[in-house]
Amino acid sequence: MDPDCAALTALIADVPERVHSMRPVVPDEDIEDIGAGLNGDEHAYARLVRRHQPRVATRMWKFSRDAADHEDLVQEVFVQAFLGLKNYRGDAPFEHWLARIATRVGYRFWKINARDRTIQSVPIEDLEHLLSSDSRDVDAQQAGATLHQLMDMLPPRDRLVLVLRYVEERSVEETAGLTGWTQTMVKVQSWRARKKLRKLLEDAGMELER
Amino acid sequence: MNELEILKKLSSASRREDVPRVDVCQRVLACIGTPEDEMNRYLAWIAGLSAAAAVPATILAVQALEIMSDPLREFFSPFGGILL
Numbered sequence: 001m002d003p004d005c006a007a008l009t010a011l012i013a014d015v016p017e018r019v020h021s022m023r024p025v026v027p028d029e030d031i032e033d034i035g036a037g038l039n040g041d042e043h044a045y046a047r048l049v050r051r052h053q054p055r056v057a058t059r060m061w062k063f064s065r066d067a068a069d070h071e072d073l074v075q076e077v078f079v080q081a082f083l084g085l086k087n088y089r090g091d092a093p094f095e096h097w098l099a100r101i102a103t104r105v106g107y108r109f110w111k112i113n114a115r116d117r118t119i120q121s122v123p124i125e126d127l128e129h130l131l132s133s134d135s136r137d138v139d140a141q142q143a144g145a146t147l148h149q150l151m152d153m154l155p156p157r158d159r160l161v162l163v164l165r166y167v168e169e170r171s172v173e174e175t176a177g178l179t180g181w182t183q184t185m186v187k188v189q190s191w192r193a194r195k196k197l198r199k200l201l202e203d204a205g206m207e208l209e210r
Numbered sequence: 211m212n213e214l215e216i217l218k219k220l221s222s223a224s225r226r227e228d229v230p231r232v233d234v235c236q237r238v239l240a241c242i243g244t245p246e247d248e249m250n251r252y253l254a255w256i257a258g259l260s261a262a263a264a265v266p267a268t269i270l271a272v273q274a275l276e277i278m279s280d281p282l283r284e285f286f287s288p289f290g291g292i293l294l
Contacts, residue, residue, distance in 0.1 A: 042239055049235045061229045075234040075241065082242045131216060135223065143223035150220070166214065167221040198213040209212045 030094045037085055045085075049078050052095060056102055062163055063106030065148050073109060077102045103160070103178045110156035122204035123149050153200055158193030165190050 026034070029051070036044030053074060060073040080101050088097055126146045130138055147167070151159045164175045165186070172190075176183045201208060211219075 042243065045242070046235050046239055049238050050233075053232060053234060057232045058229045061227075067230060070230065071232050071234060071237075074232050075237045078234060078238040079241045082238070127216070130223070131211065131219060135219065138219075138223040140223050140225070140227035143220050144227040147217075147220040147224050162217065166217045167224075169221075194213055197217070201213055201216070208216075 025093050026090055027093075031090075034085065034088065034090075034094065037082070045082055048094070052098055053078070055095060056098060059099065059102050060106060061144075062148075062167065063109055065145065069109070073102075073105060076105045080105060100178055103164070107156060107160050107179075110159060114156050117152070120149065120153060122153065122200060122206075124204050124206065127206070150197075150200075154193065154196055157189060158196055161186060161189045162193045162197065 030048065033044040033048045033051075037048060056077050057070070057074050060070055060077065064070050064073055077098065081098055084101070088094070123146050126142065127150070130143055130146055151163065151167075154162070160179065161175065164170045164178060165172070170178070172183050172186050175181075175186045175190075179186065181189065198208060
């Protein structure tokens, strides 16, 4: 047997049985690093962090656009993931499991910050400018900032459902999986959140179609 | 345009946005390594304090034992009041 292959086999043999069952949905590199991470190998966990942090960073950018808070949130996701690693069953890709943790961490961040939130107004000028521009000419940075400011005016629960359903374009089922709500709850919450958003825009003087 | 179309237009534009790159690897490792290190530090403190408390306690115990096992204690105790 090839020495590298033998070393790898020996490494995998140490991995708990539960981790072996991850094979069909979890990439091999993740399986090995999760197994080693469960055995206390911090370097293996560091590899997992490096591999997944760009996606987690993209996700957490929707929860905070402040550079320091954003970095803290990304860190918090991986710390929480490490603490809960033994609960990872491997029945879904590691990335999906991380997404659930990230949603929880971000939602908690919003809830904490909602208490200290200052009342803002709808960025109506930015909004009208962006909406009147051709989709391809819209400045992505400005669109992101305006969207964030608009969402920030909604309660965390409404904001979460709108971000997951319409910003990230997730299905009701996926949203339910990420939030831990029932699918009926997601539909109801989504309808209520849309209604609140509509009222917010109409109160700011925008005329909306039905 | 309704509220949903507004949301979708902004979302689709913001998807092209460059998200700031972050590298939290070292910070995560520092955090997940902390509980064990901190525990060791607490244990070291407890061990140090225990040792510091044990030395005077031992000295007092030896002295007490010496006083209590003094063979002339019985003899001198009736004269204690007179001496004072």
